Amino acid sequence: MATFNLNINGKARKVEADASTPMLWVLRDHLDLQGTKFGCGAGACGACTIHLGDIAIRSCQLPIEAVGNQPITTIEGLSENGEHPVQKAWLEHDVAQCGYCQTGQIMTATAMLKAVPKPTDADIDTYMSGNICRCGTYTRIKAAIKTASKN
Numbered sequence: 489m490a491t492f493n494l495n496i497n498g499k500a501r502k503v504e505a506d507a508s509t510p511m512l513w514v515l516r517d518h519l520d521l522q523g524t525k526f527g528c529g530a531g532a533c534g535a536c537t538i539h540l541g542d543i544a545i546r547s548c549q550l551p552i553e554a555v556g557n558q559p560i561t562t563i564e565g566l567s568e569n570g571e572h573p574v575q576k577a578w579l580e581h582d583v584a585q586c587g588y589c590q591t592g593q594i595m596t597a598t599a600m601l602k603a604v605p606k607p608t609d610a611d612i613d614t615y616m617s618g619n620i621c622r623c624g625t626y627t628r629i630k631a632a633i634k635t636a637s638k639n
Contacts, residue, residue, distance in 0.1 A: 492552050496521070497565025507553035512536045514552050515562060523563035523591050527620075534619030537592035538562050544599035563591040566598060573639035574598045577632040585623035593619050597633050606637055 494501045496519060503518050515521040515538070524547055527535030531546035538547045539561040566572050570579075574597050584590045593616070600607060600615035607615070612630050621629065 490553075492555070494552075494555060495557070495559040497561055498559070503552065505552050508551045510548050511538065511550040511552055511555065511560065512547040515547060515560075521562050521564050525588060525591055527589070527592070532618070532620075533589070534592040534596060535589050537595040537619070539595060539599055542599060542602050544596045561595075563595060566594070572598065574601065574632070574636040577636040577639075580635060581628045581632040583625050583628040583632050585621075585625050589619060589621050589623075593621065593629055597629070597636065601633070601637055607633065 489504050490507055492503045492505065494503060496515070501519060503514055505514055505518060512524060512526060515524050516526070524538055525535040526548065527533035529548050531549040534546065536547040537544050539545070540550065540555065541558045567575055570576070574594050578584065578590065578594060596616060596619050600611070604611050604615070609630070612633050616629065616633075
């Protein structure tokens with residue numbers, strides 16, 4: 489066990505954990521941040537996506553020891569009241585069906601919009617391709633991203 493000083497959602501947090509513990513479990517089990525979801529555990533579905541700095545990353549594949557001083561943002565830190573343009577667009581387009589993958593989808597979309605503020609359809613397809621939605625709401629996801637890019 490080691491002590492890690494982390495910047496989570498703009499707050500300093502101290503965590504005692506094994507250095508190889510994936511951030512997914514640090515967030516959920518140590519810090520009680522339940523918005524980041526476990527999907528596949530292999531980094532293939534995107535349900536566990538968080539931001540490390542401004543980069544979307546799979547938290548199930550990110551050991552706590554690799555975080556260093558980089559800030560982490562989870563869905564809880566994106567906006568206190570769901571007022572982020574992507575979150576608002578998600579509601580406007582009624583994206584969520586079962587909703588399980590949506591935090592990962594939103595976190596990936598927000599990182600993409602930081603990197604590519606006015607994405608093309610091809611940009612959206614490329615950035616979002618690693619996020620799986622078992623309900624198949626991809627058309628609504630794309631529409632929401634386009635709406636959010638206008639704000």
